[in-house]
Structure formats: structure tokens, C-alpha cells
Amino acid sequence: MTTEAIAEVSHLTKAFGTVAAVEDLSFAVRPGEVCGLLGPNGAGKTTTLRMLVGLIAPSSGTATLFGTTVHAGCPELLRVGAMVEQAAFVPHLSGMTNLRLWWEAGGGRLHDADLDGALAIAGLGDAVHRKVRTYSQGMKQRLGFARLLLARPELLILDEPTNGLDPAEIKEIRNLVHRLADHGAAVLLSSHHLAEVEQTCSEVVVMSRGRLVASGTVDELRSSGATVRIEVDDRTAAAGVLRSLPAVGKVEIDGPELVVQLRDGRRSDLVAALVMAGVRVESVTATRDLEDVFLGLVDQSEQLRTSQAGQSGQSSRETR
Amino acid sequence: MIALLRTELIKAVRRTRTLVILAALIGLPIVISLAVNARSDRRPDRGEGLFRLASQSGLVVPAAILMMTSAFLLVIIAGTVVGDAVAGDAATGNLRYLLLRPVSRTKLLIAKAAVSTLLVWVATAVVALTGLVAGVVLFGWHGISVPFSVSDTGAGVGFDLTAGQLLARLAFGTAYVAFGFTALVAIGTFFSTLTDGASGAIAATVGVYIVSEILDAITDLGSLRYGLPTHYRTAWVDSITANSFSGDLKAGVIVQVVYALVFFSAAIVWFRRKDIRS
Numbered sequence: 039m040t041t042e043a044i045a046e047v048s049h050l051t052k053a054f055g056t057v058a059a060v061e062d063l064s065f066a067v068r069p070g071e072v073c074g075l076l077g078p079n080g081a082g083k084t085t086t087l088r089m090l091v092g093l094i095a096p097s098s099g100t101a102t103l104f105g106t107t108v109h110a111g112c113p114e115l116l117r118v119g120a121m122v123e124q125a126a127f128v129p130h131l132s133g134m135t136n137l138r139l140w141w142e143a144g145g146g147r148l149h150d151a152d153l154d155g156a157l158a159i160a161g162l163g164d165a166v167h168r169k170v171r172t173y174s175q176g177m178k179q180r181l182g183f184a185r186l187l188l189a190r191p192e193l194l195i196l197d198e199p200t201n202g203l204d205p206a207e208i209k210e211i212r213n214l215v216h217r218l219a220d221h222g223a224a225v226l227l228s229s230h231h232l233a234e235v236e237q238t239c240s241e242v243v244v245m246s247r248g249r250l251v252a253s254g255t256v257d258e259l260r261s262s263g264a265t266v267r268i269e270v271d272d273r274t275a276a277a278g279v280l281r282s283l284p285a286v287g288k289v290e291i292d293g294p295e296l297v298v299q300l301r302d303g304r305r306s307d308l309v310a311a312l313v314m315a316g317v318r319v320e321s322v323t324a325t326r327d328l329e330d331v332f333l334g335l336v337d338q339s340e341q342l343r344t345s346q347a348g349q350s351g352q353s354s355r356e357t358r
Numbered sequence: 359m360i361a362l363l364r365t366e367l368i369k370a371v372r373r374t375r376t377l378v379i380l381a382a383l384i385g386l387p388i389v390i391s392l393a394v395n396a397r398s399d400r401r402p403d404r405g406e407g408l409f410r411l412a413s414q415s416g417l418v419v420p421a422a423i424l425m426m427t428s429a430f431l432l433v434i435i436a437g438t439v440v441g442d443a444v445a446g447d448a449a450t451g452n453l454r455y456l457l458l459r460p461v462s463r464t465k466l467l468i469a470k471a472a473v474s475t476l477l478v479w480v481a482t483a484v485v486a487l488t489g490l491v492a493g494v495v496l497f498g499w500h501g502i503s504v505p506f507s508v509s510d511t512g513a514g515v516g517f518d519l520t521a522g523q524l525l526a527r528l529a530f531g532t533a534y535v536a537f538g539f540t541a542l543v544a545i546g547t548f549f550s551t552l553t554d555g556a557s558g559a560i561a562a563t564v565g566v567y568i569v570s571e572i573l574d575a576i577t578d579l580g581s582l583r584y585g586l587p588t589h590y591r592t593a594w595v596d597s598i599t600a601n602s603f604s605g606d607l608k609a610g611v612i613v614q615v616v617y618a619l620v621f622f623s624a625a626i627v628w629f630r631r632k633d634i635r636s
Contacts, residue, residue: 088635115459116460122454122458129450130372130373131369139364139365142365144461145460
């Protein structure tokens, strides 16, 4: 039996004027999952997260939280802790006053919130009583974490959460995310730091130009594509041979090696093709980190779009 | 709703800017009172008439100051407070976090407009009270004797106003001036929902009032001027200078209510549908 999704988007689309920020996006986050939302700048990650918390209304499709369609100010937001882009506060008020007013604005009383736990996470000490305008970016981010934990959320939505944090703080946040997931909370996290997603997330959704490119577990994505580094005697000739193969996505010369992104097929096929072309192969090394997979997927998506746009333009000209 | 009101009030009151405004609201009436005390050239035309009468009684001084400040200083202050209400939060990014709570956008906007209105009323009252204290110290607490009334319709017969009557009319004038910012609050709230930059909303709000004053001065516009938000701004002055409560007072209230209904409704409709991208 499939566990009911805590957060789900279905055929979600958002256009700003003629620009489609998100197109026909569907994915779900279930209890205990830590889902990474990956994509280059402008992929539509933040717009997606904003639609999921009711800040932006979708043009079509639906976003649901706990099985209920999201709308601005919906009660389900009480069960969500969200940090959308940078943590922001009223600068002329103290950290503590910000937490209190933010909490009370939603109709609750501060002693009902998990204030002690949240402040322990923030680790700001007496600085929590200082005006926020005196805080560093890292302190604001930590206060932001304290704020989103006040409600003991069942779903955390984090948009680039480690921006401005030092490595120790990043590790602390990573551990926190794991602890919350272990207690059954779901986490949806967007990040540019692929290594961070690799270490933090169990599931990944990859977006490019507003569209879903791939989704699955980190292991599934790693095995869906690979990058191969090949050392040869004649790099130029080898690059020409490899670029002619349909199984190869992108070929780059990197020092003494060629970096080859495989769409499908096996490494042995590459070696065979090179040997047949008279190129001596010194070594073949497969690299399979998420970054390579991510870049390969985004690149494929871009190529597909360019190709579709070209066909569309040609078709249009033929019609005329 | 009360929690939202409290939140918005605390945010607004605990700003350094609020203290600066308060200092200006206290300081300016004192300076004007001293200037009135030092002034020797007094002409009995409208508005000027209040300043002429001010030397007779300290109870008229705050009325004269109210008339003067309601043309510009209070407009700037009201425009600043209301223009910043939504757009200021958007500029700091705080608006999106406020809306991550299960908060109705309509209620939030009502809370922001209510707090802006309250602050404008308090600002008007501070001007009146400070002017009253300064006026009584400089000119004393007593009634006035007006040898001939001065109003839009021309000079009339003279009359006397006791200190009690003057105080009541000052309270009435203060309330009318404060209420006269209702349209500005609604217009400013609407502008504040349109932009994520507070300075733009503030400039647009104050700009509307300045343009309104300019248009009102063009008599060739005839009855079109009656619909301007500032046209009836000084209608209350006749209660002191001419001992009369004209129909302009009622018209002024109606104009304010109409602007408030139109612009506040527009603000709610817009804000409810707005994509929060700040």
C-alpha cells in the first residue's frame, strides 16, 4: 500500500505573462522522505515551493498539503514549517519578538509553541533578544530555522536552507533534517549544492526550465546515467568518434582525459568504437556522483527542447 | 484578528522612524505657536483668519496648526505610514513569512489599514494637543470675540465663542481632520499592495494628494473639484471663523467614505489574488 502523500503537486503549471515558470509538474513527498528539488537557476524550484504554501496561485494543476488543495492562508499551513528563500524578519524588532509576533499572528499563543526546542536549534543565546538588524546572515538563517520549528511541523519546506551558513552549521542543519525525518516528518528541500542533496535526501526531483526532468531515489538517479572519463592517445580524434555515437550525450576534453556523458549504452561500446577507429585507450573510469547525473539530465533536457523548438519552427515555416 | 492588530501595531510603533515622526509632531506646533506669537501682520481672510484669531486665545492656536499641517506634514506622515504597511513588509521579505501562517489576507489587510488609520489619528491628535498646550501657555485659556465672521461666503456679523465652545469645536475639527485622511489611507493601502517597494507606494500616495490640491486650486474645473479627496479638507474651519457648520462637512465625509470604499475594496481584491514573489 502506498503511503498517503504529505505534499503533492499534480500537473502544476504557473505562467507569468507569456513566460512559463513551471509546466505540468507532478511529484509527491511522503512521510519520512527527504526529497531534494534540484535544478539550475530559473528552473522554477522557488515558484513551485511558493505554490505549495499558497504564496503563488497556480495557473493550472493542483498543489495539496495533507490531502487538501492549498490556498492562501489555508489551515494546513499550521502543520508546515517553511523557509522560502532567505529568512526574513522585521529588522527593528528582536529575534524573540519576531518569533512571538509571527507565531501569535497565526492565532496561537507562544507557550503552545516549541519555543525551547526552537531556540536550542537556533543557538543564538542572548543574541535572540537583540534587534534582528544586527544579525549576520547566518544568524538570520538560524533564527529562521527556529521559527519554522515552532509549530513542530510535519512537513518542512526548505528553499536553499544552508545559504549563509558555515560548514559546521550546514552539517548541523543536515543532522536536524535527518532527525526530523526519522521522527516521521517529510522534508522538501531545494538546493544548488548537489553534494548536500546527495548527503541529505532520499528522493530527488530534477527540474529544468519549469519541467520535471527526472525523479526517483538518489540511487535510481545515479544509475540512470553516468559520466565516463577516458584517457586516450588522440583526444581530438576520440572526441569526434564519441560525438557520433547516439549513446553519448556530451563530450568534453579535460586535460589528458575526455569526459563523456552517457545517455545509455555501456562503457565497453565506447571502447570498442574507439579501438575500431584506431584510437588507443589508456584507461576508462566511470564517475557516478549526483552532480554528473544532474548535469547530464539538464543537458539532455536542453537539447530536447532545442530540438523541439527547431522542429516547431520548421513546421511553422512549412505551413506558411 | 486582535492578534494581527497587535502584531501590526507593535511593528509600527517600535520603529525609530515613529519616534522621529513623534518628535516632529510635537516640535512643529511649538515652533508655529512661537511664530504666531511673534507675528504682527495679520489679515482677516480665510485660513489666515484662524491665525488672526489665534492671538486672541490659545484654544484657537491648535486649530490654526491643524489647518496648516493637514495640508502637508500630516499628509506626508500618513502617506509614509500607510504606503509602507504592505510594501514595506514585502521589501524586507517579511510579508511572505507572515502569509506562511494560516492568516486570511483580507484580515491582514484590514489589520494593516486599521493600524495605519489609528496612527494617523494619533498623529493628528498629537498635533492638536501639542498646539493646545503651546497655545494656552502663550495666549491663555479663554473665549474669543470675532468682530465679523470670515468664510467662503464673505463677511458676516460678529459673534462670541466661549472657551468651552472653542474646545468643543477644536475637538470637532481634530476629528474631522483625522477622518479626512480616510481616503488617503485607502488609496495608500491600495498602492501598497501594488508594489514591493515602500518608497514607490509612499510617493504615489502623497503624490495623489498633491495633485488633488493642485487640481482643487484650478477653479475652472468647476464642480469636478467636488470629487477630489482634498476639496473639503478645510470645511471645519468655518465652525470657528464663521460660527457655522456648512453642508460642506457632510459632503466631505461622503467623499472620504466613497474613496475608502472604492480603494479599499480594490486593495482587498488585488491583495487576495496577488502572487507573493517578494
